[in-house]
Amino acid sequence: MAVHDRTVSEQELPDCASEIQDTQGLPDQRRIPINKVGIKDIRHPVRVKDRTQGEQHTLAHFNAYVDLPQHFKGTHMSRFVEILNDHEREISVESFRSILEEMRARLEAEQAHLEMAFPYFIMKQAPVSGVESQMDYEVTLRGHLTPEDYQITIQVQVPVTSLCPCSKSISEYGAHNQRSHVDLQVRARDFVWIEDLVELAEAEASCDLYGVLKRPDEKYVTEHAYENPKFVEDLVRDIARRLEDDERIVWYTVGAENFESIHNHSAYAWIERDKRTPLPDGA
Structure with a gap:
């Protein structure tokens, strides 16, 4: 008998999600906004323009933040990782703005911040x-x-x-x-x-x-x-x-x-x- 993996369809996700409380989305009574909230030091492969070779592939450390209004208890940390993974190896200087725009939209924020640190190699004589x-x-x-x-x-x-x-x-x-x-x-x-x-x-x-x-x-x-x-x-x-x-x-x-x-x-x-x-x- 063949056993097939079963994946949850997109249509099933809302029903599953509705059974679990969204704690981050609850209102917060302290009424104190947060300037930056997000994830730090996540590693992800990237490509960078190389003046000699055209492009260079390297490994970057990312910090990603958004602002959090006073009425939200928390942000959705997993969405930061999902956004990076959606871009796979296509993260570059040119895609920075589109990532930030996606962060603002999906996390319902006014401001978005993204930092990408990586080693860059140059051949010298x-x-x-x-x-x-x-x-x-x-x-x-x-x-x-x-x-x-x-x-x-x-x-x-x-x-x-x-x-x-x-x-x-x-x-x-x-x-x-x-x-x-x-x-x-x-x-x-x-x-x-x-x-x-x-x-x-x-x-x-x-x-x-x-x-x-x-x-x-x-x-x-x-x-x-x-x-x-x-x-x-x-x-x-x-x-x-x-x-x-x-x-x-x-x-x-x-x-x-x-x-x-x-x-x-x-x-x-x-x-x-x-x-x-x-x-x-x-x-």
């Missing part, structure tokens, strides 16, 4: 030997949708080398340097490649980093950093100047943290700028 190796960068996309506005922010963390100008000026035999993290966040009127932001940050560092270096490459990066000393303040200002010149960018933040090699603390600097606001006179 060592500066002298030309040997290739993958470098990974932490990227986060943040989307925010209201009835009046839609914003998407791209954040990229770029590891670089920085060399201390003060140490170089007072030392006879060398200068202390360290690995640094540059964090860029941008909002743009036109499409911006992740690679564009990485290259911009690396170009203003004392030197960029590589996955593999041969001895001639190591000599080059050491000497190149020595010839390009940067305080943490220099680093954020030089990157900000490049972002000012990029007409695609309308808003940005740039932060840099130097993990000091001769101190047990970090040096840090940060700039935020809305380019729609004029710079101060003389800037």
